[in-house]
Amino acid sequence: MLVGMPASGKSTWAKDAVQNGSDIVILSTDNYIEVEAANLGKTYNDIFEEYIGYANNILSIALQKALRERKNVIWDQTNLSASSRKKKLAQIPDDYHKVAVVFEYDKYFPELWKERLGSRPGKSIPQDVLDKMQKSFEFPTVSEGFDEIWEV
Numbered sequence: 001m002l003v004g005m006p007a008s009g010k011s012t013w014a015k016d017a018v019q020n021g022s023d024i025v026i027l028s029t030d031n032y033i034e035v036e037a038a039n040l041g042k043t044y045n046d047i048f049e050e051y052i053g054y055a056n057n058i059l060s061i062a063l064q065k066a067l068r069e070r071k072n073v074i075w076d077q078t079n080l081s082a083s084s085r086k087k088k089l090a091q092i093p094d095d096y097h098k099v100a101v102v103f104e105y106d107k108y109f110p111e112l113w114k115e116r117l118g119s120r121p122g123k124s125i126p127q128d129v130l131d132k133m134q135k136s137f138e139f140p141t142v143s144e145g146f147d148e149i150w151e152v
Contacts, residue, residue: 001075001085003140004103005133006125007116013101013152014074025066028076029055034123043122063091080137082144089145099148100140 002010014026030044032055037047066073073092079085085100092098106113117125125133140149 001079001088001098001140001146002077002101002103003079003085005078005080005106005113005130005137007113007120008103008105009152010076010078010101010103013103014076017074024072024074025062026074026076027059027063027066029059030076032058037122045122045124067091067093078133080133082138082140085140085144097148098146099150100144100146101150101152102140103152106134 002014004010011028011030014028018024018026029052033048033051034044036051036054037044040047063073073096075088079088079100089098105116117130140146142149
């Protein structure tokens with residue numbers, strides 16, 4: 001499970017991981033929304049509100065399929081709070097090895113992070129939303145159900 005703010009490197013890390021392993025499924029509502037936006041000739045921002053529910057449904061279906069097929073899963077969302085992670089971890093069988101991969105780019109490189117945020121055309125997040133997200137961040141712990149915590 002990837003944990004971090006938008007534009008912190010989570011999706012790039014996930015794509016690199018998939019290149020190194022064929023039995024990996026990336027679960028990302030952003031990916032589903034971006035594909036649909038491209039199909040419609042619109043931007044992520046244009047369709048986000050309308051399609052986020054659809055994207056969550058697709059993610060849930062993809063998760064169940066991946067688990068049935070015993071594939072490795074990378075859950076590529078912000079996953080900032082312990083409560084949101086706990087709900088997601090509850091869906092993963094006990095015999096899976098659960099790793100939280102934490103990205104704190106915004107904390108260690110704030111100016112570069114702001115630059116990254118601004119370099120995503122058609123995909124912007126209002127500052128008040130980013131502020132709320134940063135305040136909601138809780139560093140993951142083994143007591144949440146993770147077997148390991150990695151910091152990137």
